[in-house]
Amino acid sequence: MSILGAAAPPGAIVVNASTPLWYLTRATGLVALVLLTASMALGLLSSVRFQRPAWPRFVIVGLHRNAALLALVFTGLHIATTLADSYAPIKVQDVVIPFISAYRPLWLGLGTVAFDLMIALTITSLVRTRISYRSWHLVHWSSYLCWPVAVLHGLGTGSDTPVTWVLGLTVGCVALIAGLTGWRLAYGWPSHAVARVAGALAVVLTLVAGTAWLAAGPLQPGWARRSGTPPSLITGGTRAAATPLAPRRTRITARTSTAPRPASTAARPASTAARPASTAARLEQAR
Amino acid sequence: MSVAGMGTAAGQARPAGRLPRLIAPDGPLELAEHIDRYGPVPFRDALADFGDGSLISEVEAADLRGRGGAGFPAGRKMRAVARAGRRAGPLRSPVGTAVIANGAESEPASIKDRTLLARAPHLVLDGIALASEAVGASRAYLCVHDSDDQLTGTLSAAISARDRAGMNRVPIQLLTIGGSYVASQETALISMINGGGGKPAFVPPRPSDKGVRGRPTLVQNVETLAHLALIARYGAEWFGALGAGAGSALVTVGGTVHRPGVYEIAVGTPVGELLRQAGGPTEAPQAILAGGYFGGWIRYSDALDVPVSDPALRAAGASLGPGIVMLVPASACGLAETARVVGYLAEQSAGQCGPCFNGLPALADAFWQLAFGRADRATHGWASQLLTLVAGRGACHLPDGTAALAASALRVFGDELYQHAAAGPCPRVRRPGVLPVPGYPGGRA
Amino acid sequence: MSRRSGRSGLRVNPVACEAHGICIELLPELIRSDPWGYPLIRPGPVPEQLLPLAKKAVAACPTLALLLTRDD
Numbered sequence: 001m002s003i004l005g006a007a008a009p010p011g012a013i014v015v016n017a018s019t020p021l022w023y024l025t026r027a028t029g030l031v032a033l034v035l036l037t038a039s040m041a042l043g044l045l046s047s048v049r050f051q052r053p054a055w056p057r058f059v060i061v062g063l064h065r066n067a068a069l070l071a072l073v074f075t076g077l078h079i080a081t082t083l084a085d086s087y088a089p090i091k092v093q094d095v096v097i098p099f100i101s102a103y104r105p106l107w108l109g110l111g112t113v114a115f116d117l118m119i120a121l122t123i124t125s126l127v128r129t130r131i132s133y134r135s136w137h138l139v140h141w142s143s144y145l146c147w148p149v150a151v152l153h154g155l156g157t158g159s160d161t162p163v164t165w166v167l168g169l170t171v172g173c174v175a176l177i178a179g180l181t182g183w184r185l186a187y188g189w190p191s192h193a194v195a196r197v198a199g200a201l202a203v204v205l206t207l208v209a210g211t212a213w214l215a216a217g218p219l220q221p222g223w224a225r226r227s228g229t230p231p232s233l234i235t236g237g238t239r240a241a242a243t244p245l246a247p248r249r250t251r252i253t254a255r256t257s258t259a260p261r262p263a264s265t266a267a268r269p270a271s272t273a274a275r276p277a278s279t280a281a282r283l284e285q286a287r
Numbered sequence: 288m289s290v291a292g293m294g295t296a297a298g299q300a301r302p303a304g305r306l307p308r309l310i311a312p313d314g315p316l317e318l319a320e321h322i323d324r325y326g327p328v329p330f331r332d333a334l335a336d337f338g339d340g341s342l343i344s345e346v347e348a349a350d351l352r353g354r355g356g357a358g359f360p361a362g363r364k365m366r367a368v369a370r371a372g373r374r375a376g377p378l379r380s381p382v383g384t385a386v387i388a389n390g391a392e393s394e395p396a397s398i399k400d401r402t403l404l405a406r407a408p409h410l411v412l413d414g415i416a417l418a419s420e421a422v423g424a425s426r427a428y429l430c431v432h433d434s435d436d437q438l439t440g441t442l443s444a445a446i447s448a449r450d451r452a453g454m455n456r457v458p459i460q461l462l463t464i465g466g467s468y469v470a471s472q473e474t475a476l477i478s479m480i481n482g483g484g485g486k487p488a489f490v491p492p493r494p495s496d497k498g499v500r501g502r503p504t505l506v507q508n509v510e511t512l513a514h515l516a517l518i519a520r521y522g523a524e525w526f527g528a529l530g531a532g533a534g535s536a537l538v539t540v541g542g543t544v545h546r547p548g549v550y551e552i553a554v555g556t557p558v559g560e561l562l563r564q565a566g567g568p569t570e571a572p573q574a575i576l577a578g579g580y581f582g583g584w585i586r587y588s589d590a591l592d593v594p595v596s597d598p599a600l601r602a603a604g605a606s607l608g609p610g611i612v613m614l615v616p617a618s619a620c621g622l623a624e625t626a627r628v629v630g631y632l633a634e635q636s637a638g639q640c641g642p643c644f645n646g647l648p649a650l651a652d653a654f655w656q657l658a659f660g661r662a663d664r665a666t667h668g669w670a671s672q673l674l675t676l677v678a679g680r681g682a683c684h685l686p687d688g689t690a691a692l693a694a695s696a697l698r699v700f701g702d703e704l705y706q707h708a709a710a711g712p713c714p715r716v717r718r719p720g721v722l723p724v725p726g727y728p729g730g731r732a
Numbered sequence: 733m734s735r736r737s738g739r740s741g742l743r744v745n746p747v748a749c750e751a752h753g754i755c756i757e758l759l760p761e762l763i764r765s766d767p768w769g770y771p772l773i774r775p776g777p778v779p780e781q782l783l784p785l786a787k788k789a790v791a792a793c794p795t796l797a798l799l800l801t802r803d804d
Binding site for chain 3 (some may be wrong): 488489639640641642643645646676680681682
């Protein structure tokens, strides 16, 4: 690890006080996604009356609730570390009001939307016995919106999207939920046939559109800029993307080799003049 | 049976022990004739109060029972609604209650309500107005079956005539109800009026606490309201002079009798006498079904002396229900008749409660086997088990009533069951059905 | 009627019940399953020692169909 805040040679990994927070933000974000996926999966299993000798119904429902609460906790940590991290200009109001942040407003805003929905889901579930079943159920349906929005937030805001295992994890979660949602839609056929078919179409459309967007968006070079990262945070030229989450490729070399992607371009010589010393020296993937 | 000289004075003007009370032979009367004969509607012109002299006290003194099938004391129901209405509003303020006159009569074997509405509409409408005043209602509804357009037209005209004469204390809305069996159940009616699906609802909350638009609601059968209109004029004592205190009742007599139709009898009249009035059997009789499709069977020979009253009929294994006595001949098979009815009732499930929409079709299948197929011990055992599995486990009484009917058939037609088990279905199962089942030949659509 | 002397009974709202079966798992002493997965509740008041479990079962029902009623 090198000196805080100092201008670094090209290709160097530079860390400063905010870097551990950045790692925490990404880590807690991923964990929250996994937990949210688990909760969603267990909820879907519950609705199709899944049951095995080792998995009684009350266990599935209980785990569903616990996973959801844990997801909320990790989302809270994720938000706290983001706020504490001074690198990106994210403010407190961005936590609950979507699409007004200075940093990737749309994609961060999706995270805000998901968080707002999580709060609504949690509160209504905690007071379930005091509100009508209808009201609770209606709000609970918003989980079908909350989860994909959270995934999109992760793909659009997260800097680890191109990292293989992160991408793989996300795709795995999507596959799991898509499959279980299909099961949920099929269970009880043919009652409410129209709604089921509409739901299936929505799932397919979302998958197709999502995949297309993923391929054309975050997985393409220049996503940081296109997604609304403030220009001051984007350094010109490639830098060693210090992603401790990536497989061990981080070496201080003159040549950069960032996330293992065939499309990775040859390192361009760093132009030190283009990097103001006052900006955080952490490197964004500027592709 | 003619009514003696009428004046407009209440009380003694009406002979106490004479029939008919509800359906005059020269009905239906126009509004003016109606007022001539019965006098003006005796409104008390007071807010609902419970002291002596109030209508509710009079009805309680008369011990008027509901004529829709449940037999619940009408006075008690009215008192509950009136009381609830006094504090059902915000901060326990009074709120306008609602009255529903139930003339929907979805029981296929019953025609007394539509007959009453056709022949004496103003008595029913009097009852609605009086009940509305007594329970502090702000609105009233009259529900009828949607299969009778002519009746709807007549009632509409009658309501308008009363509006013009200022005789309706609250607006009365005429509603037609679809034909499903459970649609005329009281919470189903309330659900329909509230814009819901018209299916029975779980109780609590009871209609007397929370019904139409969340207000305490009085639901009464139209015949009950007609009796109420007479009690208001002539008093509780007059009412109890017939039927050993229980008054008179309309009974639909059907099946293989010479003159099927609606008869008004003093409660407690023996079944044999009622059948005699209906002309007696057209062929050798076998059994009667009393109480409609939630009722029970009684062998003809056992039935003749049974008084037509709910306690007596229950003691004999049946019930009064909404006042139905059907005579089934010896040429029919009681098991087959029951099987058809059970099949119909199973189809009438609202589909809300698991034990009902699962258990009743299973019961119908089992009964079908007993009547038309293999009546083996396993099927009989399964049918008996189903009876205990469905009873009391629905939001309405469809499963209980069906189970009661089926249980009664297994008990009364035990011999036939034995024969079916030994030798297969008897030839009598092929006789066209006597009990009216919609969808079957001869059944009402 | 003092609160202490009131006894509690279990009831099912048959319209709300969707046969999730969680109450049957949590309270087998009082609730068993009918052939179609719907709960059959043993009649009578809930014994004192089972009351906490009964409350848990009521809270666990996904559709809030299980009810604990005070004797009245």
